[in-house]
Amino acid sequence: GENVEQHPSTLSVQEGDSAVIKCTYSDSASNYFPWYKQELGKRPQLIIDIRSNVGEKKDQRIAVTLNKTAKHFSLHITETQPEDSAVYFCAAILATGANSKLTFGKGITLSVRP
Amino acid sequence: NAGVTQTPKFQVLKTGQSMTLQCAQDMNHNSMYWYRQDPGMGLRLIYYSASEGTTDKGEVPNGYNVSRLNKREFSLRLESAAPSQTSVYFCASIFGSGNTIYFGEGSWLTVV
Numbered sequence: 001g002e003n004v005e006q007h008p009s010t011l012s013v014q015e016g017d018s019a020v021i022k023c024t025y026s027d028s029a030s031n032y033f034p035w036y037k038q039e040l041g042k043r044p045q046l047i048i049d050i051r052s053n054v055g056e057k058k059d060q061r062i063a064v065t066l067n068k069t070a071k072h073f074s075l076h077i078t079e080t081q082p083e084d085s086a087v088y089f090c091a092a093i094l095a096t097g098a099n100s101k102l103t104f105g106k107g108i109t110l111s112v113r114p
Numbered sequence: 115n116a117g118v119t120q121t122p123k124f125q126v127l128k129t130g131q132s133m134t135l136q137c138a139q140d141m142n143h144n145s146m147y148w149y150r151q152d153p154g155m156g157l158r159l160i161y162y163s164a165s166e167g168t169t170d171k172g173e174v175p176n177g178y179n180v181s182r183l184n185k186r187e188f189s190l191r192l193e194s195a196a197p198s199q200t201s202v203y204f205c206a207s208i209f210g211s212g213n214t215i216y217f218g219e220g221s222w223l224t225v226v
Contacts, residue, residue: 009154032212043204043217044157051212089157095212102147102208102215103173106156 002027004092006105013080014113021108024072025092032095033066033073036104038087047088048075051095080112116140120205120218127195127225135190135221137205143216145208146188147172148180150201151220157204163188195225 003026013019023033034049050057050064050073057064066073073092077084087107120137127133137146147162149172159172163182177199179191188207192199205218 034215036215043219044215045217046214049214091215093211095210102162102206103159104157106154 002030002092002094002103004090004103004105006088006090006108008108009106010109010111012111012113015080015082017080019075019077019080019084019110019112021075021077021088021090021110022072023074023090023092023105024070026071027092027094028068028071029094030092032093033064034091034093035064035075036089036091038089038107040086044089077110080110082112082114085110085112118205118207118216118218120203120221122221123219124222125224127192127223129196129225131195132191132193133195133223134192135203135205135223136187137189137218138187139205139207139216140186141207141209141216142185143207143209144185145210146182147206147208147215148178148188148190149204149206150174150199151204152201160190160203192223195223197225199223200225 031052036044037047038044061078063076089104089107091104118139148160149157158174161180163169166185181189203221208215
């Protein structure tokens with residue numbers, strides 16, 4: 001099955017700086033890569049995703065890049081704000097239409113220092 | 115449209131007691147999932163149901179049972195609760211692979 005690893009496990013940045021969170025995956029057949037944000041005491045929610053037919057996707061201050069050759073994808077947050085402090089989870093999914101078990105990385109805790 | 119609803123939100127159990135966590139979704143999703151979340155361990159999959167009438171084990175199924183009652187509902191049962199099952203439990207659903215995963219608000223379970 002798919003194995004997803006996230007690096008680093010914790011990240012602390014100064015407000016206004018950029019943050020980059022990386023995920024590596026094992027199954028080269030995976031073709032859908034979502035990122036979920038979980039604020040303290042809340043449920044995880046989708047913030048951005050990318051499919052394997054594109055290399056980069058942006059949405060305001062966040063972006064995701066995908067390197068299929070190296071089997072890794074990264075979340076980029078620019079101009080970080082205190083409300084970006086959260087746990088971020090990635091997943092690598094084979095989107096075939098048929099459903100299978102969904103596994104996530106262990107999560108990265110981002111702290112933005114005011 | 116309530117999304118994914120799970121109950122109860124908080125529960126304290128004594129070791130050996132049983133309980134069922136309920137989950138329902140109103141988005142006509144095909145697949146439903148139960149995860150547990152512990153500090154530093156991320157979201158670990160307990161059981162999932164790819165479609166109505168099917169259930170499969172995830173990474174950490176021991177000590178749990180599930181029932182996909184119908185397309186809307188997917189329950190998680192602890193037959194004999196243990197302190198190691200103290201955790202936050204999340205139910206999730208998805209229409210199809212490659213679509214957004216929707217999570218419930220979580221259930222905080224403490225076993226003493």
